[in-house]
Amino acid sequence: MSRKRDPQWAWLPKRVYFSKGRFVYVLRYKPWKELYLAPKSASQFEVLNEYVKIQKGLEGNPRDTLQAMVDAYLESSDYKALMPATQEHYTRLLTQATQWEMPRLKAPFGSLRLEQINNKTIQSAYDQQEINVARNRRFKILKIVFSWGKQRFDGVERNPVVGLKLMEEKPRDRYITDVEYKTLYDLASPTLKLMMEGAYLLRARRHELSKLDRFENIKPDGVLIERSKGSWDGVVQWSPRLTKWVSDCRKHNTGNVSRYLIRNESGGKVAKSAHDSTWRRVWAMAPTSLWDRLPTDDDFGEHFTFHDIKAKGITDHPDKEGGHKSPKMRVVYDRENRKEAPTK
Secondary structure: OOOOOOHHHOOOOOOEEEEOOEEEEEEEOOOOEEEEEEEOOOOHHHHHHHHHHHHHHHHOOOOOEHHHHHHHHHOOHHHHOOOHHHHHHHHHHHHHHHHOEEOOOOEEHHHOEHHHOOHHHHHHHHHHOOOOHHHHHHHHHHHHHHHHHOOOOOOOOOOOOOOOOOOOOOOOOOOOOHHHHHHHHHHOOHHHHHHHHHHHHHOOOHHHHHOOEOOOOEEOOEEEEOOOOOOOOEEEEOOHHHHHHHHHHHHHOOOOOOOEOOEOOOOOEOOHHHHHHHHHHHHHHOOHHHHHHOOOOOOOOOOOOOHHHHHHHHHHOOOOOOOOOOHHHHHHHOOHHHOOOOOO
16 A cells, blocks of 8 residues: 655655655565655756656666666766766766676676675676776776666665775886887878877876867966866966967868867867777877887786876976875875886
């Protein structure tokens, strides 16, 4: 038997109630099991819209699978509150996690029912995946999703990722020598050349460079770099090399004139997928002599990453400045003690 409904909630559809300061959808009455639907502040339209989504999920794609929970998280307000670059990172790693094929079942990990997933299931999946840093990151984000899903999904009684034994991560200490940098720079496309110099001179991440505005970020005293991941924004002071870089960006920004300081061929922002593809093509052209001298990067399968250029910029700069608030992160990016050329 269902609960007796308060008259003020007469407009709520069947199985939807206002309980403990939020709207919920009741999966069963005995024993009581509910799904979080919407906050107290939600309008009637928002509540009904969430109700329709749940109904479609129950009728079509089952809501009791890991994939369904991940999909719901990617539509949630928690996810949408993240920075765009973080959203992109989460989406990529969660897609990898749910699409990973379980060796014994020959089925994607995301197809598992939530009630089937426990500590042993998670540890087994972790142990069977390729050993690299990305594996750690996938499961750390799954931990966030399970914490989010505990209040919203039937079958998640507790977070099964809690207690997972992760591979110990060593901070990256790869320093790119001037010769290595110039070798790849000479092989790069015009757009990638600008991205590489920008990462070095501004000590910036790829997505921080891709959103630079050719008007708003150019200041009388230098280039304003708006940093992410809790780092300080700041103006990098003019130098002859930085002045030349901005001039090269403006020369490149002809034809399809764009608001972006570094633009793609059609005048838009340089997308991560296009950038990564170009970076891999450059490595494919790298001389064998250089290729053989460089250690393998476990995370991306390349010999040094684009992000390592930021660390080179910080290491080579007199004030070692990269916008980091944490002294620990400043140490990670300053690779002064690794300046010797890599050996085989």
